[in-house]
Amino acid sequence: MAITFRRECKTVEVQAADGTTMRYELEYRWDPLTARLSVLCPHLREKWTEIYRVRDESWLAELIAASTTNCPFCRPLIDQVAAKFAPDQLDEETIRVDDVRVFPNLFPRTDFEAVITSPEVHHLPLNECQPALLSRFLQAALDCIKKAHNKNAQLRYPVIGGNYLPPAGASLIHYHMQLSMQQYPFEAVRELIEASEQYAKQESGNFWVDLMAVNQDREIVRSGDVYWYAPFAPSGFCEVRAIVTKPSFRTFTAEDVKSLANGLAAVLQYYGDHGFAAFNFILYSGRMVSGNAGFLSGLQILARPNPRPNYLNIDSWYMPLLLRQAIVLERPEELARALRDYFRSD
Numbered sequence: 001m002a003i004t005f006r007r008e009c010k011t012v013e014v015q016a017a018d019g020t021t022m023r024y025e026l027e028y029r030w031d032p033l034t035a036r037l038s039v040l041c042p043h044l045r046e047k048w049t050e051i052y053r054v055r056d057e058s059w060l061a062e063l064i065a066a067s068t069t070n071c072p073f074c075r076p077l078i079d080q081v082a083a084k085f086a087p088d089q090l091d092e093e094t095i096r097v098d099d100v101r102v103f104p105n106l107f108p109r110t111d112f113e114a115v116i117t118s119p120e121v122h123h124l125p126l127n128e129c130q131p132a133l134l135s136r137f138l139q140a141a142l143d144c145i146k147k148a149h150n151k152n153a154q155l156r157y158p159v160i161g162g163n164y165l166p167p168a169g170a171s172l173i174h175y176h177m178q179l180s181m182q183q184y185p186f187e188a189v190r191e192l193i194e195a196s197e198q199y200a201k202q203e204s205g206n207f208w209v210d211l212m213a214v215n216q217d218r219e220i221v222r223s224g225d226v227y228w229y230a231p232f233a234p235s236g237f238c239e240v241r242a243i244v245t246k247p248s249f250r251t252f253t254a255e256d257v258k259s260l261a262n263g264l265a266a267v268l269q270y271y272g273d274h275g276f277a278a279f280n281f282i283l284y285s286g287r288m289v290s291g292n293a294g295f296l297s298g299l300q301i302l303a304r305p306n307p308r309p310n311y312l313n314i315d316s317w318y319m320p321l322l323l324r325q326a327i328v329l330e331r332p333e334e335l336a337r338a339l340r341d342y343f344r345s346d
């Protein structure tokens with residue numbers, strides 16, 4: 001086992017206009033697998049609080065109310081506009097799990113893409129998110145992925161993801177997830193796969209298994225085959241990750257789906273209680289048939305800046321976007337501690 005949590009603290013001084021010296025503590029942290037650099041800047045909480053975790057409730061309510069007019073995922077429009085799977089893609093035109101439907105994305109960006117939604121749920125208040133609803137969404141998405149892969153073995157790499165509200169890239173307010181499948185690994189997954197393979201070769205072990213053994217400070221909970229934690233070097237605000245101890249979606253069980261849905265609901269409850277409204281998440285898999293050496297499937301979720309009339313995307317300026325160096329405000333160890341209570345309440 002050779003996992004190291006490398007960090008370095010620095011004090012930066014700034015002389016204010018009145019001559020006083022302000023001192024700020026920065027902490028540089030390197031991801032233990034990829035060496036990607038993050039900087040913890042707790043002092044930015046004050047400057048970014050307005051943008052970061054204060055919801056403009058009345059403006060948001062107006063935005064949501066306006067979005068119900070002609071919503072393509074609400075009834076009756078969904079029955080008229082939802083695309084259908086062709087026979088060479090799937091045997092059924094639409095996949096249904098109770099109220100949840102899976103149908104093709106009209107504008108695919110990868111080899112196979114679908115939308116998962118329920119006409120019953122237009123807006124999803126984060127602190128009212130029910131695990132059962134998320135469970136139906138995830139189960140429906142996994143059913144679709146397994147069936148699509150059975151039809152076309154080239155669809156080796158699947159991912160399920162979600163963009164919630166415009167700051168997270170959602171063009172529709174109506175709650176939905178998406179799934180994408182392609183022949184080649186998605187870029188971020190490729191990076192994890194290659195680093196995991198390299199670790200497996202050098203250390204004769206599995207990085208993810210080794211990580212779970214030394215990650216107590218940031219561990220949230222282990223629920224069956226799903227391990228929830230706050231990453232040592234986060235890539236965004238209030239980031240939470242999960243390791244699913246399965247090489248690919250092909251071997252996910254109903255119990256795994258339940259654990260993932262419970263955990264996602266707990267994180268969303270935390271986001272809702274702490275003033276966030278928007279988030280992104282991905283649930284990723286290794287190669288469908290045999291997985292990848294030293295790699296395990298996983299989930300990543302982070303909060304995005306809140307929607308507001310003069311939106312400021314403070315998490316995608318040049319440093320995080322072009323230099324790929326995340327700036328975060330919370331200490332992962334404190335986030336993990338706070339989240340443990342949310343997971344216990346389920």
Ligand SMILES: [Zn+2]
Pocket residue numbers: 068071072073074121122174
């Ligand atoms: Zn709708």
